[in-house]
Amino acid sequence: MTLLETRAPAKINVCLYLGPTREDGRHELVSVMQSVSLTDRVRLEHAAERDEVVCPGVDGENLVGTAIARFRAQTGWDGDPVRISIKKRIPVAAGMAGGSADAAAALRLLGRASGREDPDLLTAIAEGLGSDVPAQVLPGRVLATGAGERLERVPGVARYAVLVVPAGRPLATPDVYREADRLGLGRDHAGLEQALQIVRAGLPDLADPLCVNELEPAALSLCPELAETLDAVRGAGADVAMVSGSGPTVLGLFHDPDAGEAAVQRFPGAVVTRPVGPHAGEVLAS
Ligand SMILES: C[C@](O)(CO)[C@H](O)COP(=O)(O)OP(=O)(O)OC[C@H]1O[C@@H](n2ccc(N)nc2=O)[C@H](O)[C@@H]1O
Ligand SMILES: Nc1ncnc2c1ncn2[C@@H]1O[C@H](COP(=O)(O)OP(=O)(O)OP(=O)(O)O)[C@@H](O)[C@H]1O
DSSP, X not given: OXXXXXXXXXXXXXXXXXXXXXXXXXXXXXXXXXXXXXXXXXXXXXXXXXXXXXXXXXXXXXHHHHHHHHHHHHHOOOOOOEEEEEEOOSOTTSSSOHHHHHHHHHHHHXXXXXXXXXXXXXXXXXXXXXXXXXXGSSOSEEEEETTTTEEEEOOSOOOXXXXXXXXXXXXXXXXXXXXXXXXXXXXXXXXXXXXHHHHHHHOSXXXXXXXXXXTHHHHHHHOTTHHHHHHHHHHTTOSEEEEOTXXXXXXXXXXXXXHHHHHGGGSTTOEEEOBOOGGGGOOXXX
16 A cells, blocks of 8 residues: 555644533533644554554554544445554643544545545544544644534634643643533633634634633643743743643744744743644645
8 A cells, every 4th residue: 555644733722712511521612723833743554464553652542543443434444454653743641632633644544545535524533533633634723612523714824933832741631621620610601602702703813812721720720830831931922821722731822933933942842833724734645
């Protein structure tokens, strides 16, 4: 089989407004999700006997293995076994949806390998893999509602630089949502609807005061040291400093990209990234 390759871009939540819990246990939200140029490399090739996932640095069950199984089950594709190899650069359990991005990338590769590239089909399979997966089947910028699965694409690519400051320790997404509940965070339906209207009116490039992550107090409660990082990122000139998704990675948005490049030197392990559009997820044959 031809070797196919794609990139799996990390995502940031430019804003995340938190709503009530649904019957399925997940929270409603209103979020603008943006893919950035921090990527994993994901490759598909022929495997001898059975489907395999190779992903150094990630122990335990890989979401990509589940993606392959679901793709076969939901499409009926019985093509030759595949090996999907992932070279990670996105920090793990950091609030940048790395596993979700890899799973979405795997669906793109499987779609190409099998001749089943219908985005609606791939998105339907993605919905069963996790809240962050559907938005990443086609990288770029989306307004996500529901629990993250209802998507409206927002055209264009924002121009700010994104400073990514990893925390050096993981934070599990369910723990952060649970902490949000314990703290009594989260709007009621009317409050979330109001946030949706304000965000929608502010698109495509949200004004800085709308770049708010309402999960941040929960991440801070579990990782109090993040307050210092947020202050340092602000002190380094970021126009917006916020926790990424469920954390604990901290982000700085810089409207002046040169200021972002200058700030990165102050934070060991940090990288500067840029928003990217759908082309970042192209599937290439080699
Ligand atoms: C924090 C975000 O990254 C923001 O984009 C996402 O909401 C999280 O998405 P994710 O990691 O793909 O989450 P999933 O794997 O679907 O869910 C893991 C757990 O997180 C909680 N969860 C997730 C998404 C959501 N909208 N509400 C939730 O309460 C639930 O306890 C769920 O069982
Ligand atoms: N391909 C993968 N890459 C990274 N983590 C994976 C992968 N597959 C499974 N995992 C597991 O998923 C868990 C969450 O990892 P991930 O990096 O996706 O978290 P995250 O960035 O916080 O996700 P999100 O932002 O969607 O909440 C980890 O415990 C990890 O072991």
